[in-house]
Structure formats: structure tokens, C-alpha cells
Amino acid sequence: MLQKMPAANRQFFIGLAVGHISAFVLISFNVLAYIPVHFSVLQSYYEDIYNKTDFTSYDDTAKMSNNQVLLVNDVHMHNDNDSVARKLKEQVRVLIWVLTSPANMEKRATAVKNTWARRCNKILFFSSKDNATFPAIGLNVPEGREHLTAKTMKAVRYIYEHHFDDADWFMKADDDTYVIVENLRYFLSGQNTSEPVFFGHHFKLFVKQGYYSGGGGYVLSKEALRRLGPKANDSSICRQDGGSEDVELGRCMEKLGVRTAESIDSMNRSRFHCFDPETHLSGNYHVTYAQYDSHGAKKGPESISDYAISFHTITPQKMQALDFYIYHLKPYGINSGNQDLNRREDKDLKH
Numbered sequence: 616m617l618q619k620m621p622a623a624n625r626q627f628f629i630g631l632a633v634g635h636i637s638a639f640v641l642i643s644f645n646v647l648a649y650i651p652v653h654f655s656v657l658q659s660y661y662e663d664i665y666n667k668t669d670f671t672s673y674d675d676t677a678k679m680s681n682n683q684v685l686l687v688n689d690v691h692m693h694n695d696n697d698s699v700a701r702k703l704k705e706q707v708r709v710l711i712w713v714l715t716s717p718a719n720m721e722k723r724a725t726a727v728k729n730t731w732a733r734r735c736n737k738i739l740f741f742s743s744k745d746n747a748t749f750p751a752i753g754l755n756v757p758e759g760r761e762h763l764t765a766k767t768m769k770a771v772r773y774i775y776e777h778h779f780d781d782a783d784w785f786m787k788a789d790d791d792t793y794v795i796v797e798n799l800r801y802f803l804s805g806q807n808t809s810e811p812v813f814f815g816h817h818f819k820l821f822v823k824q825g826y827y828s829g830g831g832g833y834v835l836s837k838e839a840l841r842r843l844g845p846k847a848n849d850s851s852i853c854r855q856d857g858g859s860e861d862v863e864l865g866r867c868m869e870k871l872g873v874r875t876a877e878s879i880d881s882m883n884r885s886r887f888h889c890f891d892p893e894t895h896l897s898g899n900y901h902v903t904y905a906q907y908d909s910h911g912a913k914k915g916p917e918s919i920s921d922y923a924i925s926f927h928t929i930t931p932q933k934m935q936a937l938d939f940y941i942y943h944l945k946p947y948g949i950n951s952g953n954q955d956l957n958r959r960e961d962k963d964l965k966h
């Protein structure tokens with residue numbers, strides 16, 4: 616197959632093979648023929664979205680935060696009965712850590728802080744430099760996409776050393792991830808945190824058992840953190856920097872015997888999402904997405920769980936809007952009630 620390619624392509628594929636031999640072993644040649652891309656293509660797709668976004672327009676976000684409209688307790692403005700959610704908050708304690716940077720503090724990390732972060736049992740922001748007022752924890756790593764792996768490994772190490780007892784589950788998110796924390800707790804209430812397992816939006820490439828999209832967020836059981844924590848700074852198990860953060864974490868987890876597992880709901884609908892709701896609704900996906908996604912790049916409302924957990928590429932303004940749609944806006948006369956959408960067979964499900 617390589618012989619038939621033009622020289623430039625051949626060199627590209629050989630380069631790719633050197634870096635990602637496991638990918639070559641795993642991807643069938645049939646699929647390979649359609650992948651003239653490096654694994655960071657989705658990453659640069661995200662970057663492209665941001666390069667085309669006019670962040671100056673997000674001054675609106677600051678205005679909304681300043682007049683506190685969305686900062687009051689969600690339920691007190693309504694006639695909601697949140698007793699089940701409050702009970703779960705005690706029973707299923709979640710720590711979420713957000714990777715951010717000094718440049719993103721003011722807009723993106725602030726939007727996270729003012730919206731979904733308030734609903735976590737514990738929230739930690741990690742940056743390259745300490746910011747005592749935000750507050751953010753400085754990990755003393757260089758900024759840039761190519762150093763995200765170092766940020767993640769150091770963050771994991773930090774959480775393992777300082778917050779192991781503060782939660783039952785540990786989730787990583789980016790500063791453009793939106794998390795519906797109540798739905799995260801509901802899903803996890805059906806899972807066993809003593810199992811070496813982690814969950815997220817599953818991609819089927821590069822790692823034998825697959826890995827999870829970094830931006831869609833991934834959540835580690837306590838046992839997963841117990842295994843990863845002591846090894847996150849061990850370069851013989853976990854790559855310390857470079858590569859793609861999510862792929863590297865996936866490789867590391869596989870070596871530590873931490874399993875990927877299914878997180879679709881009882882109607883086979885997705886809970887973790889690597890794009891924004893509009894993209895998953897329309898199916899207007901990046902051309903390579905179908906090669907990554909383990910569930911056939913489904914689209915439309917029927918493919919998304921009522922109890923969806925995460926979305927990605929959410930701008931600060933959209934974060935405020937999602938908070939408004941999910942927690943504020945209500946159709947009169949309709950009480951949704953709670954459904955049981957956890958799968959019974961989850962414990963046995965593997966990818």
C-alpha cells in the first residue's frame with residue numbers, strides 16, 4: 616500500500632507510523648486508506664473554531680456576571696423540587712478540575728466559574744501560573760497545546776496528593792467544556808468507584824481500548840485515580856509532555872489496567888459530547904469525526920440523552936446561554952419528573 620503512494624504521502628505516513636505504531640496495528644487498512652490525517656486534526660479543528668471567533672464580543676459575559684442575574688441559586692428563582700439532586704450531591708461527590716491558562720482566565724475560566732462550576736462538590740482550576748485571587752493553581756508548565764499533556768499529568772498528581780479524600784469521582788474538563796453536574800452524578804450513581812474504570816466521549820483510534828476526547832471531559836473512578844496518581848509522574852508509564860493530551864492519558868490508563876466503559880443511556884443515547892449541542896444536533900461534523908467516534912457519529916435530538924453530561928467548544932457567551940436554557944427557562948404546565956435512564960447492564964459493558 617505504501618509503495619503506491621506519491622513520495623510526499625509516503626513520507627507523511629512513515630512519519631505517522633513512527634509516532635503512532637499502535638494506531639497502525641489497530642486501524643484496519645480499509646480505514647487507513649481514508650485517513651490522510653494526523654490525529655491532531657480534531658485539535659486543530661477546535662483551534663480553527665476559536666481563531667474564527669471574535670472574543671471581544673464576549674464583554675457581554677462580563678456584564679451578565681456583574682449584575683449577578685445568573686449567580687443566584689438556581690432553584691430559588693423557581694418552583695423546582697431539587698431534593699433528589701441535593702441528596703445525590705451528598706452521595707456522589709464529584710471533583711472537577713479545569714485546565715485553563717492566564718490568557719483564558721478572564722473570559723473562559725470566569726464563565727465556567729459563574730455557571731456550572733458552582734454545582735460541583737469541589738472545583739479546581741489549573742493554569743501555568745498561580746492566580747491567588749481567581750483562584751487557580753499554577754503547575755509551572757509552559758503554555759500551549761503541545762504542553763497539555765504535562766498540565767494533565769501534573770494536575771492528576773496534584774489532585775492525588777491533595778484531594779484524594781475530597782470526592783468519589785474525579786472529572787477533567789477544559790475551560791470551554793460545559794458540564795451538567797446533576798446528570799454526571801446521576802450517571803455515576805449507577806457505577807462503582809472502586810472499579811478501575813473511566814468514562815467520557817469514546818474515540819476508537821490510537822489506543823487498543825480507545826480513549827476519551829479531552830474536551831468532552833473524562834471522569835475517573837477513585838480506583839482509577841489511585842492507580843494513575845502515583846504513576847502520573849513516571850515517564851515509563853505515562854508520557855510526561857507532548858503528543859495529544861487525551862490520547863496520552865488513554866495510553867497511560869490502558870497500561871495501568873484502567874478500563875474504558877460505556878456511558879450511553881438506556882435508550883442508547885450519548886451523554887458525553889466532544890462538540891457543542893448545535894453540531895451534534897445538525898450532524899455538521901468535521902470530516903474525520905466518523906473515524907474517531909465509537910458510536911457511528913450519530914446526530915439529532917434522538918441521539919442525545921435527556922441526561923446529557925457534557926458539551927465542548929462552548930464559548931463564554933454560550934455557557935451563560937446554556938445555563939439559562941437548562942436551569943431557568945421552563946415551559947409552563949409541564950413538570951418533567953425524573954426518568955430512570957441508567958442502563959442495568961453497564962457494569963458488564965466494554966468497548
Ligand SMILES: *[C@@H]1O[C@H](CO)[C@@H](O)[C@H](O)[C@H]1NC(C)=O
Nearest residue numbers: 659660661662663664665666
Ligand atoms: C490559529 O491562530 C494561531 C495564532 O495566530 C496560529 O498559530 C494557528 O496556526 C491557527 N490555527 C489554525 C488551525 O488556523
Ligand SMILES: *[C@@H]1O[C@H](CO)[C@@H](O)[C@H](O)[C@H]1NC(C)=O
Nearest residue numbers: 695696697698699700952953
Ligand atoms: C420533592 O420530591 C421528593 C422526591 O420525589 C418528594 O419526596 C417530596 O415530597 C417533594 N417535595 C415537595 C415539596 O413536593
Ligand SMILES: *[C@@H]1O[C@H](CO)[C@@H](O)[C@H](O)[C@H]1NC(C)=O
Nearest residue numbers: 717720721725745746748749
Ligand atoms: C487572576 O485572574 C483574574 C481574572 O479573574 C485576572 O483579572 C488577574 O489579572 C489574574 N491575576 C494574575 C496574577 O494573573
Ligand SMILES: *[C@@H]1O[C@H](CO)[C@@H](O)[C@H](O)[C@H]1NC(C)=O
Nearest residue numbers: 806807808809810811838962
Ligand atoms: C465495587 O467494586 C469492588 C471492586 O471490584 C467490589 O469489591 C465491590 O463488591 C463492588 N460493589 C458493588 C456494590 O458492586
Ligand SMILES: *[C@@H]1O[C@H](CO)[C@@H](O)[C@H](O)[C@H]1NC(C)=O
Nearest residue numbers: 772845846847848849850851
Ligand atoms: C513522583 O513524585 C513523587 C512525589 O514527589 C516522588 O516521590 C517520586 O519519586 C516521583 N516519581 C518519579 C518516577 O519521578
Ligand SMILES: *[C@@H]1O[C@H](CO)[C@@H](O)[C@H](O)[C@H]1NC(C)=O
Nearest residue numbers: 879880881882883884917958
Ligand atoms: C440499544 O442498542 C442495542 C444494541 O444495539 C439494541 O439491542 C437495543 O434494542 C437498543 N435499545 C434502544 C432503546 O434503542
